[in-house]
Amino acid sequence: MEYLKQLDTQLFMLINGSHNAFFDPMMYWLSDKLIWIPMYLLIIFLMIRRYKMQGVLMLVFVALTITLCDQTASGLLKNTVQRLRPSHEPSLSGLIYLSKAGPGGLYGFASSHAANVFGLATFLCFVLDSKFRYLKYGLFLWAFLVAYSRIYNGVHYPGDVLAGSLIGITFGYLMAKAYFSTNEYLKKKAKPDSQTNI
Template structure:
């Protein structure tokens, strides 16, 4: 059973990494997964929350930071060493058959910390702001899923790595959003972000 799952995972990996290969994705996907590209977005989130919600905005940033810190630490330092799965770009059987689009790195593969962190951010913000701004759900999920997909396309993660990372990160984001809403929350039931 496990062998069949691993084989299926590798087949999907090769489909994304090789069969979907095109010049536009070759340019875009390494950019999407680059953590420095998203710094302006993070600065905007901090600035918006503190400007719009003042003290509560600082609590949002505090809870979001704790959420991402917990997601990142448990994914990278607890789960990855426990499962000890090689990245596809470090697997001697897979490596010769794949297209490497970025430097591989020495870290382990399962689960994807990129997927964990970005889905934790997305689901946390959805949990906080969905009642006030419905499009955040679509935007947040597409944003996190695009970054996760890019991890497979460039050759540093298998599809199961990002799927489990996305589910785990979503769970953490949901829990931290619920904690925020329970202990801090908003006075008003609904308001316009504009």
């Protein structure tokens, strides 16, 4: 375990130490939640336009997916594991680069940013049809860059981000399965009514 912690710290220092004036503002904005609101609104619009009421059900499961990811990473693991962020680690004080967003909360395991973005990307990858294949690729690229930015900005170790990503992928997959089961159940429930009307 001690070896893994040392390896995690070394990889963090390598990524965080590679910052420069060109990428600094880019990584800051990648980590910002508010800047992605237009993208979220566009996805909502496309889903409703393409799937109608089925799209509303998808959005309900999107909300559930992100809630589960966020509460598992932030509400459960951070308070249970209590691993200091690198930005709060005394032995790294003065050695790391921090973006203007600041050091973040005290604990960092697991990354809720990584959990949330990978949860969203995974869920949509499973439920959206082939018409959105380029959006699916784009979502995973976006998730990777957001997760990477957390290390670059000095607020997470790679291990925090990896754990958060796995949480997101797991819940994204499970909620996609739950969505398909729910959608199938609702279709079967509506079918007898239509047959009776005939």
